[in-house]
Amino acid sequence: MWGHRVIAALLASIVMGAGITAAEAAVDPKLTVTSVTADRTTIAVSGLNTVPVRLTVAAKYDTTEPGDNDLVLLVYLKRISGTGPMQQLLSTDLPRTSGTVQNGVWSGPIHIPSTANGTYKVWGVSYGPYSTWQFGGMLPDPTPVDGPTLTITGTHQPRITAKVTPPVVPFGSGFRITWAITDKTTGKPYGTRVRAMLGLDNQCAEEAGGINVLTTTAGLIVHDYPASWADPLNCLRIKSNPLDIAGLGLAVIRPGVVSAAPSRASATVGTIVPVNGNVLGPAGFCPVVLQRLYGASQWRGVSTATTRQSGRFTVSAQPAYRGLIPYRVYFPKCGRYLAGLSRVFYIRGL
Structure with a gap:
């Protein structure tokens, strides 16, 4: 429901x-x-x-x-x-x-x-x-x-779909959602203007306000959202009393933006060096992988961690030889956050 x-x-x-x-x-x-x-x-x-x-x-x-x-x-x-x-x-x-x-x-x-x-x-x-x-x-x-x-x-149950523009919403940018309400049986709009409500966060689950709108006769609602609406859940509700007839909620897709830096620029071979970083946005409890370059082009995972609620994380590097060693942090796709890579950084093994 x-x-x-x-x-x-x-x-x-x-x-x-x-x-x-x-x-x-x-x-x-x-x-x-x-x-x-x-x-x-x-x-x-x-x-x-x-x-x-x-x-x-x-x-x-x-x-x-x-x-x-x-x-x-x-x-x-x-x-x-x-x-x-x-x-x-x-x-x-x-x-x-x-x-x-x-x-x-x-x-x-x-x-x-x-x-x-x-x-x-x-x-x-x-x-x-x-x-x-x-x-x-x-x-x-x-x-x-x-x-x-x-x-x-x-x-002739209602079918609700949504198209987000751009498909991946950059941090700090507004976006547009084109909502469509159609007849699930025929695939066509109902031919009349349908009353619906656009909500954010708890407005999607409670009587806590929202924006009352009417579709076009083609069943469409085109709405521009500010950047501040990109992180919470967005929704469209077709309301009744007391429960809704139908609705759709969505969380917009976000890029995977990762930063990381070692706590020390150099360390004795075999010494553990904490690497601290952050995944942009509230991407809590997602995996991250510290990778080290092997040979000319092969990156391999050497340490893993989970982001905290804030998006911050700590992984452990351990220089395996003397010299300048390239590292980076890989963030796999997690929920609505796409995969991302940090910039390459170096730790010198002594």
């Missing part, structure tokens, strides 16, 4: 659509769910539309606090079969529609997108509101339930 970490936080044991049993989930001692029903169990949805399904929860909540009279509930669904990018679904905040908070009925919609093509099972209920999590709080663990199964036929 794209765009909201709530599923990862609350359904951590669901991986790629795998199931979760009642014994594996924590039961909220204050919430007792009697039943969950849906006003329909077969849904057809196409394109960028959503279809509302009304969910009704009969439940008891053990409380005497006056503020809990406004309690809302959230219903969780998991995929049990089918294909599509959405592995879980989440209802809107369901208000109480009858009874008391101690013994009442909560009812409201879940918005079904085409990207939820497949069969889903209602498996849990918790109390909200959803915004509690979105704005820095944490929702309680859902109480497991044996709820209804929804069969969803999603067609």
Whole structure:
């Protein structure tokens, strides 16, 4: 699922659509769910539309606090079969529609997108509101339930692609992303202007702002980004309530820019000489290799290390003979950082 970490936080044991049993989930001692029903169990949805399904929860909540009279509930669904990018679904905040908070009925919609093509099972209920999590709080663990199964036929699902210009973004330079939203089935745009949101970093996972945009009728959004947007994650989200219909995140490709220098210009043969260096950008926890020149043209690795979070590293040179010995540091491709080489430097063996 794209765009909201709530599923990862609350359904951590669901991986790629795998199931979760009642014994594996924590039961909220204050919430007792009697039943969950849906006003329909077969849904057809196409394109960028959503279809509302009304969910009704009969439940008891053990409380005497006056503020809990406004309690809302959230219903969780998991995929049990089918294909599509959405592995879980989440209802809107369901208000109480009858009874008391101690013994009442909560009812409201879940918005079904085409990207939820497949069969889903209602498996849990918790109390909200959803915004509690979105704005820095944490929702309680859902109480497991044996709820209804929804069969969803999603067609003409959206496909999102992105082209970055230039393909490798230099440090200190701005860049452009051309986003495209098309019909995955036909390969063509939907023919109308589609509303989307461009986000950066936590805007890609939370309700933390962003830039609201409309595509052209050809499904395109062309946006110029400043250099400061090159290091964090960038994204496009097609939003719904509460979870997104679809989205795409990307980290722009960066060059491998490596610098290195020995702590000493000369050392007795066999002595270890620390070589300190840096990989430009936040390229933490990537490998680096100190290479020494053998013969006229053959470079061989003689020491390895891992960059620290800052991008800095230390490798060890050990002069093997008397005379001027050429070294360099090789940075293999790591994540979005391309391979790079430092300038050649020399250590004189004594």
